[in-house]
Amino acid sequence: MDFLNAIVALSNFVIIPAVAYGSQLALGALGVTLIYGILRFSNFAHGDTMAFGAMIAVLVTWWFQSMGVSFGPLPTALLALPIAILGTMALVLFTDRVVYRFYREQKAKPVILVIVSMGVMFIMNGLVRFIIGPNDQKFADGERFIISVREFKAMTGLREGLAIKTTQGITVVVAVICVALLFWFLNRTRTGKSMRAYSDNEDLALLSGINPERVVMYTWLIVAALATTAGVLYGLDKTFKPFVYFQLLLPIFASAIVGGLGSPLGAIAGGFVIAFSEVTITYAWKKVLVYLMPESLEPSGLVQLLSTDYKFAVSFVILIVVLLFKPTGLFKGKSV
Amino acid sequence: MSDTVKNTALFAIIGVLILITGIMQSWNSALLILNMGLISAIMALGVNLQWGFAGLFNVGVMGFVALGGLAVVLTSVDPVGEAWAAGGTRVVIGLLAGAGTIVAAVMAYQNLAPGRLRSIVMIGILLGGFFIYRAIFDPGVAAVEAIDPAATGFLGGLGLPVLLAWPVGGLLAAGGAWLIGKTALGLRSDYLAIATLGIAEIIIAVMKNEDWLARGVKNVVGLPRPLPYEIDLQQSATFVERAQGLGLDPVTASTLYVKLGYSVLFSIVLLVIFLMAQAALKSPWGRMMRAIRDNEVAAEAMGKDVTRRHLHIFVLGSAVCGIAGAMMTTLDGQLTPGTYQPLRYTFLIWVMVIVGGSGNNLGAVLGGFLIWFLWVQVEPIGLWLMQLITSGMAEDSGLRQHLIDSAAHMRLLTMGVILLLVLRFSPRGLIPER
Numbered sequence: 046m047d048f049l050n051a052i053v054a055l056s057n058f059v060i061i062p063a064v065a066y067g068s069q070l071a072l073g074a075l076g077v078t079l080i081y082g083i084l085r086f087s088n089f090a091h092g093d094t095m096a097f098g099a100m101i102a103v104l105v106t107w108w109f110q111s112m113g114v115s116f117g118p119l120p121t122a123l124l125a126l127p128i129a130i131l132g133t134m135a136l137v138l139f140t141d142r143v144v145y146r147f148y149r150e151q152k153a154k155p156v157i158l159v160i161v162s163m164g165v166m167f168i169m170n171g172l173v174r175f176i177i178g179p180n181d182q183k184f185a186d187g188e189r190f191i192i193s194v195r196e197f198k199a200m201t202g203l204r205e206g207l208a209i210k211t212t213q214g215i216t217v218v219v220a221v222i223c224v225a226l227l228f229w230f231l232n233r234t235r236t237g238k239s240m241r242a243y244s245d246n247e248d249l250a251l252l253s254g255i256n257p258e259r260v261v262m263y264t265w266l267i268v269a270a271l272a273t274t275a276g277v278l279y280g281l282d283k284t285f286k287p288f289v290y291f292q293l294l295l296p297i298f299a300s301a302i303v304g305g306l307g308s309p310l311g312a313i314a315g316g317f318v319i320a321f322s323e324v325t326i327t328y329a330w331k332k333v334l335v336y337l338m339p340e341s342l343e344p345s346g347l348v349q350l351l352s353t354d355y356k357f358a359v360s361f362v363i364l365i366v367v368l369l370f371k372p373t374g375l376f377k378g379k380s381v
Numbered sequence: 382m383s384d385t386v387k388n389t390a391l392f393a394i395i396g397v398l399i400l401i402t403g404i405m406q407s408w409n410s411a412l413l414i415l416n417m418g419l420i421s422a423i424m425a426l427g428v429n430l431q432w433g434f435a436g437l438f439n440v441g442v443m444g445f446v447a448l449g450g451l452a453v454v455l456t457s458v459d460p461v462g463e464a465w466a467a468g469g470t471r472v473v474i475g476l477l478a479g480a481g482t483i484v485a486a487v488m489a490y491q492n493l494a495p496g497r498l499r500s501i502v503m504i505g506i507l508l509g510g511f512f513i514y515r516a517i518f519d520p521g522v523a524a525v526e527a528i529d530p531a532a533t534g535f536l537g538g539l540g541l542p543v544l545l546a547w548p549v550g551g552l553l554a555a556g557g558a559w560l561i562g563k564t565a566l567g568l569r570s571d572y573l574a575i576a577t578l579g580i581a582e583i584i585i586a587v588m589k590n591e592d593w594l595a596r597g598v599k600n601v602v603g604l605p606r607p608l609p610y611e612i613d614l615q616q617s618a619t620f621v622e623r624a625q626g627l628g629l630d631p632v633t634a635s636t637l638y639v640k641l642g643y644s645v646l647f648s649i650v651l652l653v654i655f656l657m658a659q660a661a662l663k664s665p666w667g668r669m670m671r672a673i674r675d676n677e678v679a680a681e682a683m684g685k686d687v688t689r690r691h692l693h694i695f696v697l698g699s700a701v702c703g704i705a706g707a708m709m710t711t712l713d714g715q716l717t718p719g720t721y722q723p724l725r726y727t728f729l730i731w732v733m734v735i736v737g738g739s740g741n742n743l744g745a746v747l748g749g750f751l752i753w754f755l756w757v758q759v760e761p762i763g764l765w766l767m768q769l770i771t772s773g774m775a776e777d778s779g780l781r782q783h784l785i786d787s788a789a790h791m792r793l794l795t796m797g798v799i800l801l802l803v804l805r806f807s808p809r810g811l812i813p814e815r
Contacts, residue, residue: 144805156438159570160804164804167797167800170797171795175790178787178790291724298578306571354590357583357586361576361580364575364579
């Protein structure tokens with residue numbers, strides 16, 4: 046029984062939150078990795094693209110709520126998601142047209158593009174703060190839990206409860222759908238194949254008649270969809286606050302690099318590696334250990350390896366270790 | 382128009398802008414802009430060393446600035462004797478144990494043959510060392526933080542004169558930069574960017590959470606300062622007499638006197654660093670750096686140790702940022718880790734360097750002043766603009782209220798637009814590299 050309790054506690058506090066967080070990171074990292082693969086620069090504006098997408102979703106959700114539209118037990122934000130994706134697509138295509146295309150035509154060095162993306166980051170950040178303000182915004186509605194602690198205890202009779210928030214369930218389901226769609230697109234469709242070809246070898250792709258502008262446009266469209274989805278899911282699961290999205294940049298980049306920049310599969314793996322390490326290292330293990338150890342050995346402290354404030358340090362250390370020992374990442378990304 | 386005329390004109394414009402602020406708003410805010418402009422110029426010089434000279438992409442400026450700020454607390458605050466007695470030694474031994482663990486792991490990595498044994502030994506050392514470190518360190522921290530947490534709860538500093546904190550800030554930042562440079566330099570430029578972004582966040586996280594070090598988010602206030610306090614000046618008869626002789630209100634005169642004093646101090650530091658940077662740029666060392674920047678492969682073929690040189694200049698540039706950070710904390714008179722924001726302390730400095738002209742020290746200084754002036758003044762200008770735009774709307778219109786409230790966020794937008802415009806139409810900046 047104690048063993049079961051330990052497993053339940055572990056899933057409640059570590060596995061379920063880490064899976065949800067990992068899916069959000071994976072979606073974010075997929076965007077970063079696609080931009081890197083096709084446009085060949087690290088997009089510092091990605092966090093703020095997520096914030097922008099989530100902001101539109103928040104605004105549309107409020108509008109729906111004011112009209113009395115709801116999605117039953119699911120959050121209204123899911124209904125707003127397609128509109129938000131369209132809005133973000135318009136924004137990124139506009140930035141590409143006005144800002145990035147000039148440097149692409151000039152064949153500017155990647156580091157110049159990174160600095161340019163810094164400028165875009167400023168503007169998007171300013172836009173989001175301008176429109177919705179820098180504060181926390183709540184927009185989650187619908188059922189709070191798929192299983193609440195009380196229901197779970199009544200169902201199983203265990204001492205530990207297990208709660209699965211609706212947002213966590215939705216995060217995983219939506220992420221799986223997104224990833225499946227993305228891989229189907231990349232592997233099965235003509236455009237997807239031309240994208241991969243372009244990412245592998247630009248010159249060869251150009252020789253075989255692939256239109257680079259088209260490839261770039263599709264990349265931005267996909268990235269906008271992924272970033273918005275990731276942003277909305279993160280906002281639903283935690284809370285929407287513009288600055289938080291900027292801070293997500295570090296774990297997202299860490300995920301993309303750990304998996305191997307330019308490799309979509311790696312981005313997903315990296316997202317989960319980072320999420321699980323962050324949660325396990327900052328979790329206070331006392332609760333789990335109390336069930337597993339004999340009473341005499343029970344830990345007195347919280348058995349927390351690092352305080353939660355250091356979660357960025359975790360992604361950072363993993364990043365450094367990977368960079369030092371396996372610079373191309375787990376899945377053989379690019380190393381230009 | 383020769384370069385000298387153009388540059389003088391550009392700097393004259395900045396001077397006029399600050400003068401206008403003095404006349405239109407107040408001389409106090411004009412001097413504040415000048416002082417922060419001087420500090421920004423030093424930070425921009427630091428980043429220019431790294432980016433302009435060597436092409437190193439450091440987006441961790443905030444971390445090095447914060448380390449400089451920390452140095453002010455560690456040098457100038459009086460030591461808290463009780464805290465040292467309660468757990469100071471323990472904390473120090475704990476830190477040494479932690480550092481020893483890392484050194485041991487690195488030595489194991491270097492001395493053992495690659496293979497499974499090495500990995501196991503390394504992981505063993507790291508895990509074991511971590512628990513030993515926590516076992517020594519945690520009780521010490523708890524003891525230190527328990528000492529009068531509302532007022533102290535930290536170890537305090539060395540109680541040295543605050544001016545000494547400025548070079549110490551540089552040293553501290555240099556130490557941090559050496560550690561990060563040792564690991565992340567030699568990788569590609571994007572990776573250095575991400576690594577520095579991360580280290581900056583971690584430095585801030587440490588400063589926010591390690592209360593024994595500098596009280597964390599409880600802040601250290603009332604730092605000693607190199608200049609007299611306004612209140613003392615107002616009470617000194619000679620000062621009041623002199624102020625009245627100049628036709629000034631003694632209160633205003635005292636604030637102006639202190640701010641001017643800072644301006645003089647900061648100008649001296651800026652001048653020294655600027656001259657050193659100029660000398661470095663013109664020296665064979667500077668030429669070598671630019672050669673490496675322009676063509677790493679060729680420089681390496683000429684026998685230059687690129688990674689080592691990069692490490693040098695990375696440490697130097699970060700040290701300059703650290704000095705500026707220490708100066709800023711001295712000016713504020715308090716260390717507030719919660720106020721360090723990457724947009725303000727990292728990316729804004731980058732805007733300064735790019736707009737001013739990367740690779741040109743004079744340009745970096747100009748960018749520092751200009752962008753800082755805009756950063757401060759965009760808010761009132763934005764507010765005025767919004768009031769102008771919305772003046773036609775109804776008094777109680779929600780949109781009008783929102784627009785006026787949001788005017789404060791105009792500065793980020795403006796900075797982004799300026800950066801993109803300069804990159805597009807004048808990529809070499811206002812004063813280009815020669």
